[in-house]
Amino acid sequence: MTKPKKRINEILYFALKNKRLRVGLIVVLFFLILAFVGPLLTHYQWDAYVGPAYHPPSYEYWFGTTTFGQDVFTQFILGLKASFLVGIIGGGIGTLIGVLVGFTAGYHGGMIDEFLNMLTNIVIVIPTLAILLIISVYLKVRGVLIESIFIGFTAWPWAARAIRAQTFSLRSRDFVDLARISGIKPLKIMFTEIAPNMMSYLLMTFILQFGGAILIAATLDFIGLGPTNAISLGLMMNLAVLWGALPLGMWWWFVPPGAAIAAIVGALYLTNVGLDEVFNPKLRKL
């Protein structure tokens, strides 16, 4: 029992020493806390007309107000929360499907692999946006949840590909052969023998899917394919552009949402590189 613990200690040591990882995690945590503490700091509804229009940031309206006098800070906080939700659900579903498809294809090989590969290639080519474009015309009310699910169901292909390749290289190792000869069922082999050996890889896949889902959601929201009953960071930018924030110079309306997305996703990418360096000693040189 001492060995795994030692390994965890070692990982923790390198994790804490890694600057990229530290910076990335701090930024993500900051926004996460803001998303959950923020609602306590504001007593407005995001769509209520609470103050003067075109108001720059002030003590009363931290991020100013919109063309209609809505409080931008309230919208920002709620949008932040929606973004994290999309990241977790969309990224989670994307990773899960990617893992299942990748494991199955990589472990079984043969016809199953051929079929799943074809499926992956097809989903890669059809852009999420195009699918959502068609579907959204017919869905009258769309929530953040539905959007995340759609994103998850279209974002998995690259993860499946990467995990398939990893599984492929692991499945012919001795310990997997041993498990197979012992008569352990394939599903159990996947989860008890193969998965633990690529845990770090799966974690990094999830982080990238998380960031990707946030970006895709922002894009969809921006062209009006996002939630119809809630605010989101992408929708804020959409409204800002539609209602003339650019010509009117209302920077406080469109700068915060985009900056938050860039910061969160950038920090996630940075975390990912940091983790890579922690798990892979070869990369630690710098």
Place this chain on the structure above:
Amino acid sequence: MKQYFTRKLFIYLLTFFIAVTIDWLIPRFMPGNPVQVLLARASLHAEAAKEMYSYYTKAFGLDLPLWKQYLNFWIAIFHGDLGTSILLFPQPVIKIIIRAVPYDIFLLLPSILLSWFAGNKFGAFAARTKWLDNTVLPIGYILTATPYMWLAILLGWVLAMVFPIFPLAYASSPAMKLSFSWIFIGDYLWHWILPFSSLFLVMFGGWAIGMRNMIIYELEADYSHYLEALGAPRKLVRRYAFRNAILPQVTGLALQLGIIMAGALVTEVVFSYPGIGYLILGAIQNQDFFLIQGCFLFIIIEVLIANFLIDVLYIIIDPRIRIGMGGKSA
């Protein structure tokens, strides 16, 4: 090589088939009568609604048996008949789209290619060069994490509003007529710079970072160490590393195409640039179903063609596929 192409072609044809099927299926698959759903969301006069109802029912061919509807859908597509637009009634959808596509291509092609080349060169150069790695690459991370529309909005705000150097909207001045004169081309380029730069910058960050990471992997590979041990000059080792690292970047380009397309669409929306993205926004706001359907097909076709070109490129740069050894990517 022949097998490689046959395989790819098969996948693309299948993808196209599935995409068209989705395009056909969704209106019929969704709950409720599609015609009623569409009309309920477009606020029309009673008389106009009635006319639209009969138009839509006929256009969807809802009174025919399903297999016949499906067959007719394919026949219509091969005749280039994508229905009639509501947004720009009574123009046929295909004409509207074909008018928009050149704007897309002239915006996308240069930005994708230039950012890909520049990003790869720069990333390879920055890898294991400590000061570049620590100063410029963080910027790369921020760039690649930036939503396309936000960078577009920022550039538009700073360079068109705060410092009015470039125009904020449209592909050319409203007074200009489409022609092949130098004045028009100059005007066009003047409008083109901002959308191009915002697309270029976001993509550049991604490629630079990807290449930097790939090069580091390659420099740690056994063949690199062996070369180093033999006393090969640093430049030579890097050249070998680059040739290997470029392959996943080509695959990455294919993987990213969908996202890049989406990025181009929102950039067009910000700058009111008359490509397909701008069309889509109008189509969504006006519930112009046939226009949306047509844009969907064109996006798929564009992505398929681009994928095919990338496959050709892959053959050129990976000699293993050329001589029939398959290569490592499926």
